Amino acid sequence: MSTALHTDHYELTMLRAALASGAAHRRAVFEVFARRLPGDRRYGVVAGTGRLLDALENFRFGEEELTFLRRRGIIDDRTAEYLSGYRFGGDVHGYPEGECYFPGSPILVVEGTFAETVLLETLVLSILNHDSAIAAAASRMVRAAGSRPLIEMGSRRTHEDAAVAAARAAYICGFASTSNLLAGLRYGVPTTGTSAHAFTLLHDSEADAFRVQVDSLGRSTTLLVDTYDVKTAVRTAIEVAGTDLGMVRIDSGDLAEAAHEVRALLDELGAHRTGIVVTGDLDEHAIAALAAAPVNAYGVGTKLVTGSGAPTAALVYKLVAREDAQGVMRPVAKRSVGKPSRGGRKFAFRAIGPDGIARAEIVTTAPAMPVDQLEALAESPGGERPGRPLLVPLVRKGEIVGREPLDAARERHRRSVAELPPAALHLSPGDTAIPTVFA
Amino acid sequence: MSTALHTDHYELTMLRAALASGAAHRRAVFEVFARRLPGDRRYGVVAGTGRLLDALENFRFGEEELTFLRRRGIIDDRTAEYLSGYRFGGDVHGYPEGECYFPGSPILVVEGTFAETVLLETLVLSILNHDSAIAAAASRMVRAAGSRPLIEMGSRRTHEDAAVAAARAAYICGFASTSNLLAGLRYGVPTTGTSAHAFTLLHDSEADAFRVQVDSLGRSTTLLVDTYDVKTAVRTAIEVAGTDLGMVRIDSGDLAEAAHEVRALLDELGAHRTGIVVTGDLDEHAIAALAAAPVNAYGVGTKLVTGSGAPTAALVYKLVAREDAQGVMRPVAKRSVGKPSRGGRKFAFRAIGPDGIARAEIVTTAPAMPVDQLEALAESPGGERPGRPLLVPLVRKGEIVGREPLDAARERHRRSVAELPPAALHLSPGDTAIPTVFA
Incomplete structure (x- = not known):
């Protein structure tokens, strides 16, 4: 081309x-x-x-x-x-x-x-302005997250080709992985992903959905626990997957509060090694504000691919x-x-x-x-x-x-x-x- | 692909x-x-x-x-x-x-x-979120500009492929043309463009640059008049091109003030039909604020391709x-x-x-x-x-x-x-x- x-x-x-x-x-x-x-x-x-x-x-x-x-x-x-x-x-x-x-x-x-x-x-400016804008935002997010890994998942919020470039730029700046498969194929960026709310809604019960996912992806998978009621979902998740469950994901509500509640509940259920990943309109400030919350990983979408308020590098x-x-x-x-x-x-x-x-x-x-x-x-x-x-x-x-x-x-x-x-x-x-x- | x-x-x-x-x-x-x-x-x-x-x-x-x-x-x-x-x-x-x-x-x-x-x-969300975000901004700019034409020229401020989609979305919403050649080839959007500051700087004098441009592109072209001193450049432009000159472009300074000064000078020089196009970080608010200024067309870049503060449509x-x-x-x-x-x-x-x-x-x-x-x-x-x-x-x-x-x-x-x-x-x-x- x-x-x-x-x-x-x-x-x-x-x-x-x-x-x-x-x-x-x-x-x-x-x-x-x-x-x-x-x-x-x-x-x-x-x-x-x-x-x-x-x-x-x-x-x-x-x-x-x-x-x-x-x-x-x-x-x-x-x-x-x-x-x-x-x-x-x-x-x-x-x-x-x-x-x-x-x-x-x-x-x-x-x-x-x-x-x-x-x-x-x-051509020079299009490429450098876009990618450097994403990189500047990504680098701040990585610093704010400290030792916790960041997952780039903003593809759906930006142009389909810009998404691939954004995943690449985020990886350069220290993001652990991306949801974007083409960034995996084209640039070798590690990709990750498990399931969305649609997967839970597809099944006749949340327990069904969790069982199908664990059967297919194993106990190390991440179960999404906020489709209906978070606490009920966490109990169901551990019932289905056992205390070896890899992670649970929270995508809505007050993430700090929810993380504390879910951590306490996971511990109560004996799932001490099950991690918590939070997602949902995070930027570097929100990530920094979650430093004291029991969070193991962050998923970042919109704010990463839009440069967190600065979508072009000038x-x-x-x-x-x-x-x-x-x-x-x-x-x-x-x-x-x-x-x-x-x-x-x-x-x-x-x-x-x-x-x-x-x-x-x-x-x-x-x-x-x-x-x-x-x-x-x-x-x-x-x-x-x-x-x-x-x-x-x-x-x-x-x-x-x-x-x-x-x-x-x-x-x-x-x-x-x-x-x-x-x-x-x-x-x-x-x-x-x-x-x-x-x- | x-x-x-x-x-x-x-x-x-x-x-x-x-x-x-x-x-x-x-x-x-x-x-x-x-x-x-x-x-x-x-x-x-x-x-x-x-x-x-x-x-x-x-x-x-x-x-x-x-x-x-x-x-x-x-x-x-x-x-x-x-x-x-x-x-x-x-x-x-x-x-x-x-x-x-x-x-x-x-x-x-x-x-x-x-x-x-x-x-x-x-894929569905990437395309609709990006293009609809640009369209929403473009539509507001077109309304703010009233009957004056808008030129999309933001390619350099966004991902190279997003730029093509942005030009297309802007055209749907009423922009007259784009600087992006691929949007012309792929979608039939009208394209326009004349010269940048680099062209003036390339030549040993501003008059040389204007003469070369008019010889090549004709008197209906647009001469860029803010590389050095605007008033001097306008006089030179009319000397070189005559009072049939198509337009002059102003890309810096207080655009309203500059437009009034340049309009007065053009009229003084007898170039009553020579138009004024203004460019430089315009958004819908800046365009609206120029309604009373003697401006004939607007060029919009950064703010269009970044959705004027809302780069994704949610x-x-x-x-x-x-x-x-x-x-x-x-x-x-x-x-x-x-x-x-x-x-x-x-x-x-x-x-x-x-x-x-x-x-x-x-x-x-x-x-x-x-x-x-x-x-x-x-x-x-x-x-x-x-x-x-x-x-x-x-x-x-x-x-x-x-x-x-x-x-x-x-x-x-x-x-x-x-x-x-x-x-x-x-x-x-x-x-x-x-x-x-x-x-």
């Missing part, structure tokens, strides 16, 4: 005009960054990079796309000719997937001709440098009110203190690590950990070099968050965890 | 258990409805039906899907056997696309065996009736705290007054139109328009019968909103435009 028409109309009219004038062949640098973090969050999380590399590989204009564009009068002969041979041949550097970012962090740097780089704007794709008529690369920046950009190709480093805690995000137009500055910021003159570079090669002369297993991104995210100052984990809106310093 | 794994894991474990017990073959009725409208909106809009019918046609378990499910231990032999021959053979009725709905409206009624109907839950898919052990259909309903459902297969009618204005949404378990009640509600005893049935056949014994051109849904939406009481158009949160009466 070609991804080439996941593109705004104006990318092609710009290309058409620039091909006519010749400016299309000027070398150009576009960067992806966020001016702010939505919801005044403490940190952002890069996600979608792996998906972007897959989509880039399929960014080709075939007969169907070209015929459509010509019939609609969007492109002329010259543009059609250019597009029929289009293959991104430039370089892409980026923050690796799972890495944290802050306002101004150049999380993706795309270099090539104006023609080949401008065309990618829409990332933009801006031209920061291009060749001039004399062939010299020049930094460029727009001066639109409230939406300024900084000219010049960026490099980025995270300054780390001697205690291993991040101090600042250094963004600079110099390719070398500004060691003096990093050391000063890290308060560790002569220290051994002045910082680390954040941009890694993803595409070199059109060849994809940045693929990695999803678990690598998951482990990177764990380390990246662990390195942030403790205030990063506050759920309240506030300052970013570390300042961005433009050097 | 199979859509079968756009499905939650638990649909398959329920199927597996129900196949083992035999309950899978009981006849069942599932309904889609909303308990409330997110954001306390006045009305909801059904969207996604056409996409759902396409997805249903491709809901097949092939070798790749079955191998995955077996390897993961999610299904057993019997379930694999069932799935390999799966083809939905039941009936689906639904509110036609573009129709307005209210809390409790049974917008989709799916009938068949439990096995064949339970499997569709996730639609659920609930079992409302099923066969019992004796083969008799029985209504069923869960009693979960705060999440009750109403048992029985529903029918729905909109009561219309003699003035042509909707009075109530009648939801009943009786297949015949409750004429007495409708007439009473419509305050038109003996009147000619007591109401109209809302459910139409979409699938009959597995055969898709509900396909229609997208423009039919667009026209239906226009009529459906026009029929609502004036308070329906208030943008503030409040009561639904008409009450839902369970008869």
Whole structure:
């Protein structure tokens, strides 16, 4: 499947005009960054990079796309000719997937001709804005849940393909599993699920339903106990499955109160090892509020797939440098009110203190690590950990070099968050965890 | 492409258990409805039906899907056997696309065996929840814009495939066009676009950029005038393109103030017919606030594709009736705290007054139109328009019968909103435009 028409109309009219004038062949640098973090969050999380590399590989204009564009009068002969041979041949550097970012962090740097780089704007932003928004929410939920596992189950609350990407992003950020089967097939994310209220309602009694489920899925299954009366259902569940029952699920009511009641009842019935999973409109705040309740796992749906109040990451794709008529690369920046950009190709480093805690995000137009500055910021003159570079090669002369297993991104995210100052984990809106310093 | 794994894991474990017990073959009725409208909106809009019918046609378990499910231990032999021959053979009725709905409206009624109907839950909800959320926001924006056209341009702020569906939903609700090329190819939505700030920055001067654009796209194009200084850019634009220039676009700053200034300047320069399009984080409230400003068109991005604060429609898919052990259909309903459902297969009618204005949404378990009640509600005893049935056949014994051109849904939406009481158009949160009466 070609991804080439996941593109705004104006990318092609710009290309058409620039091909006519010749400016299309000027070398150009576009960067992806966020001016702010939505919801005044403490940190952002890069996600979608792996998906972007897959989509880039399929960014080709075939007969169907070209015929459509010509019939609609969007492109002329010259543009059609250019597009029929289009293959991104430039370089892409980026923050690796799972890495944290802050306002101004150049999380993706795309270099090539104006023609080949401008065309990618829409696709790049769609993928990174969606996946990073979900990741930022997921990461906060994982921190709020502490050592308790989280199950992603929001597929039904978002576009069917966005659901797959959301499950992937949540896994990167530490979710244990997803309900989405396609995320299992396509990305290897562990999937889980047992039964819904419909299954209980299908049977002539709750006991029938529980018996059928346990017979089929075993005693380690999770029985849903809030279709009718929770306490009656818990008693029935233990009668049917015995005290080896894996878990019971509560999906409604006051979850803290219900968890305490169900825990007491399970213990009274001798089912000390039977766990409790709670679901139902949970977000990071609700999860945190349940910390003292006897809950063993959380299922999160709507709030995860909608970014918990911030459904898009506000990332933009801006031209920061291009060749001039004399062939010299020049930094460029727009001066639109409230939406300024900084000219010049960026490099980025995270300054780390001697205690291993991040101090600042250094963004600079110099390719070398500004060691003096990093050391000063890290308060560790002569220290051994002045910082680390954040941009890694993803595409070199059109060849994809940045693929990695999803678990690598998951482990990177764990380390990246662990390195942030403790205030990063506050759920309240506030300052970013570390300042961005433009050097 | 199979859509079968756009499905939650638990649909398959329920199927597996129900196949083992035999309950899978009981006849069942599932309904889609909303308990409330997110954001306390006045009305909801059904969207996604056409996409759902396409997805249903491709809901097949092939070798790749079955191998995955077996390897993961999610299904057993019997379930694999069932799935390999799966083809939905039941009936689906639904509110036609573009129709307005209210809390409790049974917008989709799916009938068949439990096995064949339970499997569709996730896919049905993903599509309807996403598309209807976008449609509800789009409809409010169109009302706020009055006779001025709206351009959908939010692709970059949402998942790349969700973007295509969002453009489609916005068009149903009255948006004039989209920036998304794939929505043009796949659904015939008109597409538009001219240039971005990058195009101006690419050139050595703003005048160069404007000249290249006008040479390529003609004088009827839209020039973007806020890359540097707006007033300078407007003067340059008219110098380059003449007073026949189509439009100028403003994407930053105080849009009302800028529109007034730019209008005055265009008039001073003799460009009386050159229009002004404004873009930049517009939602229905911002659009309404610009009613008195000299604006000719609006471009809407982020807020449209994220549902303007309500990114999902809160639609659920609930079992409302099923066969019992004796083969008799029985209504069923869960009693979960705060999440009750109403048992029985529903029918729905909109009561219309003699003035042509909707009075109530009648939801009943009786297949015949409750004429007495409708007439009473419509305050038109003996009147000619007591109401109209809302459910139409979409699938009959597995055969898709509900396909229609997208423009039919667009026209239906226009009529459906026009029929609502004036308070329906208030943008503030409040009561639904008409009450839902369970008869």
